[in-house]
Ligand SMILES: NC(=O)c1ccc[n+]([C@@H]2O[C@H](COP(=O)([O-])OP(=O)(O)OC[C@H]3O[C@@H](n4cnc5c(N)ncnc54)[C@H](O)[C@@H]3O)[C@@H](O)[C@H]2O)c1
């Protein structure tokens with residue numbers, strides 16, 4: 001291990017470390033005491049990630065744990081309960097008991113499915129997250145939300161279940177496609193806008209080093225993003241209040257993903273469009289200063305380009321209405337107040353949403 005930072009996550013129900021750094025695989029055994037107390041290890045991963053990084057991970061796990069790889073094909077369409085049943089059956093077949101440890105080794109999809117599998121296999125076994133995308137490192141591996149999709153919508157079945165630890169290894173990001181890296185970075189820009197002005201300023205000034213994957217720059221962005229999320233989750237684990245600010249850019253972002261059939265844009269890209277739309281609403285209400293709004297827009301652009309897409313305002317509003325984060329009859333919407341500060345507005349009108357949606361559609365047509 002060359003360097004590492006540890007960020008504690010402490011909630012009402014959990015207390016675990018997130019370790020960020022390079023060369024972290026050997027830390028998994030060390031921190032979990034796997035050499036002292038042998039236990040069976042199951043690694044949930046995708047074939048692509050396993051072929052790139054599996055050998056290194058295996059080399060760092062004790063032979064006595066007889067590590068067994070379980071595979072989930074890449075793609076949102078495999079984030080389904082049928083896959084969870086198949087994986088549980090494979091674990092049972094391979095003799096996994098309650099003392100088994102599951103390692104979720106992949107992007108957010110592997111993390112969400114792996115966490116859910118660990119939550120329900122024999123009523124719950126230990127798991128750790130070893131996220132391999134930037135999005136999974138800065139967002140999905142922290143906070144304990146796990147689950148799968150239904151035809152009726154994303155993440156509709158799941159459980160809160162925290163990992164024992166998270167190992168965010170910057171080295172694995174070397175093989176991440178550029179577009180995936182940029183998409184994940186939008187969640188970090190979001191973290192900066194809603195709650196961490198220093199992170200925002202760092203990302204504003206250092207986009208080149210970050211996009212070049214300079215390890216020090218990445219470590220700083222990743223650890224600050226995690227610290228922001230850990231701080232919010234510590235206060236509001238179940239999303240009854242503050243945690244909602246994490247949904248900045250997500251109301252219209254999710255609507256854009258749904259209206260374009262989840263094919264055109266990556267999640268982070270849709271969120272970037274959604275953040276621009278929310279910024280429009282705040283500008284129209286004059287609740288954000290022009291110069292702050294300009295910096296936010298410019299920084300989102302620095303991590304682009306955002307792919308174009310086409311749909312209608314009607315479809316976006318329909319999809320936003322179905323967003324499970326809306327309370328019946330009310331448009332709850334996270335609006336930026338300034339860099340490092342956001343509020344949850346309960347009174348955003350249909351007309352305001354429509355005008356923001358029209359603005360985005362105009363920009364996204366190109
Ligand atoms: N639980 C939460 O709180 C939470 C938060 C945000 C998002 N999510 C979920 O996360 C999922 C999206 O996660 P994602 O963006 O990581 O996508 P993903 O898991 O689909 O991974 C993206 C792609 O990158 C590939 N990949 C992963 N790591 C790689 C590496 N190191 N090198 C090369 N290729 C690599 C994967 O095989 C995949 O094709 C969604 O299902 C979303 O709902 C969950």
Ligand SMILES: [Zn+2]
Nearest residue numbers: 187250267271
């Ligand atoms: Zn997101």
